Amino acid sequence: MKWISFVIAAIVSAVIYLFIMEREAVMRFAGHDGSATAAQPAEPAPRTALQDTATRKVSVVALSSQAQVIDSAVILRGRTEALRQVTVMAETSGAIVSEPLRKGNSVGAGQVLCKIDAGTRKASLSEAQARLASARAGLPLARARVAEADALLEEAAINNNAASKLIESGYASETRVAATRAAVSAAQATVESARSGLEAAMSTVEAASAAVALAEKEIERLTIRAPFAGLLETDTAELGALMQPGAACATVIQLDPIKLVGFVAETQVDRVVPGAPAQARLVNGTMIAGEVTFLSRSADPQTRTFRVEIAVPNAARAIRDGQTADIAIAAAGESAHLLPGSALTLDDGGRLGVRIAARGENGPVADFMPVTFLRDTPGGVFVSGLPGQVDVIVVGQEYVTEGVPLDVTWRQPETGE
Incomplete structure (x- = not known):
């Protein structure tokens, strides 16, 4: 039966050929005169989609907005935080003896x-104090030895000088001069020894x-005190508890x-200044109020x-550490x-912005203008x-682009916040 399919395909091809390539002959054979058609006015050429879009107006709703001066506060979400908080720790070891x-x-x-x-810390302090007293008592003796050695050195120097002059006049022998010089050297050694003893005595005192x-500081560490006025967030160490350093x-x-602690976005940080009310x-x-102390x-x-x-200010201590807060910092x-x-x-x-109805040659047309978001309110957003x-x-606004003609319906502007 394959030949039937070929016959049908041939017939369909012939019909398509006649209606497309030989349309006028077919119309004349059917009894339609082409002159009558020619006498009628020619239909305009169909418009392209681009020409239709350029002239068709898009219906939108717009509002005429007037700028207003607002208190442009910087809005943050933060928390309360204690001004200071410290865990006081022991610096020495021992058992707690206080309630x-x-x-x-x-x-x-x-x-x-x-x-x-x-x-035994008090005994250690007493021992250290006794050693200090003993060391201080040895200082006068060491100083006296230095003074004595200085005197002997001075005497030896005088004798050596006299012997040197007498030998020049022939009244002293070279043996005497040598003896006086040896005495000077011995006196110098005695002075150096005495001064070394004085330095050792002073080192012992130090x-x-x-x-x-050190003993006094160790005793001072036995008492742990509050570093500032405040509240105890925990119990102090229990009586009898063994404390270790740390x-x-x-x-x-x-x-x-x-x-109040918050975090400002980098786009708004320049609007916050220390001292600004918040x-x-x-x-x-x-509701609480204060001022910016740190940025x-x-x-x-x-x-x-x-x-x-x-x-x-929190004199009554009604505000607790860690409460969530919505913060508004005053700005220009x-x-x-x-x-x-x-x-x-x-x-x-x-870019964030809005579509506006701008003035065109043949009426309003769509345009885009970038904006900066300021803050959100129940009545809308401030930009x-x-x-x-x-x-x-x-x-x-989502269905138009720059330059598209608009058919605008007006809405009353928002008022208030």
């Missing part, structure tokens, strides 16, 4: 936190003084004033943000537009970088 103080108690600067048993100071006695924190809202709704000059290598610290006011967050878009280069008055497309 413990319980956590939560207030302590003053220098208040005793832990006392360690003195053991060593004894160092031993006394063992913790207690942890003390200072909460007045307390710090406010914060804690998670329990409490880091080095960015965090992981987040590329800069640490900022704010000092807040600037001109901004309040727009719906949905109006923001990106251009082909990835800068736009002129004082601008028509922003808020619906349909």
Whole structure:
């Protein structure tokens, strides 16, 4: 039956050929006169898709936005942090002989936190003091020996000088001169020996003084005191506990004033200055206020943000260490537009901005303007970088590009924050 398929294919090919290549002959054979068709006006050529896009207007919704000056606060999310916190540790060994103080108690600067048993340290101090007294007692004798040796040296020098002059006049022998010179050398050796003895005595005094100071410091280490006024975050060491160097006695924190710690993005760090007023809202709704005391000059290598610290009075110690806070740091006011967050878009280069309805020769056309995001509010977002008055497309901005004609429907602008 293969020949039937070839016949059908031939018939179809012939029909297609007649309707495409010999259309006029077929129409005349069918009784249609081509002159009647020619008498009718010719139809216009079909428009291309590009020509249709260039003239067709895209319907969008826009609002006419007017710039306003806002208090351009830098908004951060941070936490509270104790002004100071330290774990006081033992510097010597021994058993605790003081009653413990319980956590939560207030302590003053220098208040005793832990006392360690003195053991034989006081005896060691007494021994060192006795050695120091003995060494000091030997100093006068050593000084006297030096003075005596100096006197003998001076006498020997005088005798040697006299003998030298007498031998020049013929009244003294060379033997006498040699004897006086030997006496001078012996006196010099005696002086050097006496001075060495004095230096040894002074070294003994210094060593004894160092031993006394060391013994006194060791006794001073037996009493562990609070380095500053604050609160005990832990109990002090329990009575009878054996302490070793580096063992913790207690942890003390200072909460007045307390710090607010946040991290500023590198795009906003130039707007924060030390001394600027700041406010914060804690998670329990409490509002607190302070001022910036520190702004880091080095960015965090992981987040590329800069640490900022704010000092807040906390005399009642109602603010605890580690509470979450929403922080607002006052900055210079600037001109901004309040727009719906949905109006923001990106251009082909990835820049944040908005589509606007710009003036064209035949009516409004779409255009793109980059913006800088300032902050979010319940009524929309504040952005800068736009002129004082601008028509922003808020619906349909994703479907237009620069230069596309627009059919604009206007929306009332947002008001307030």
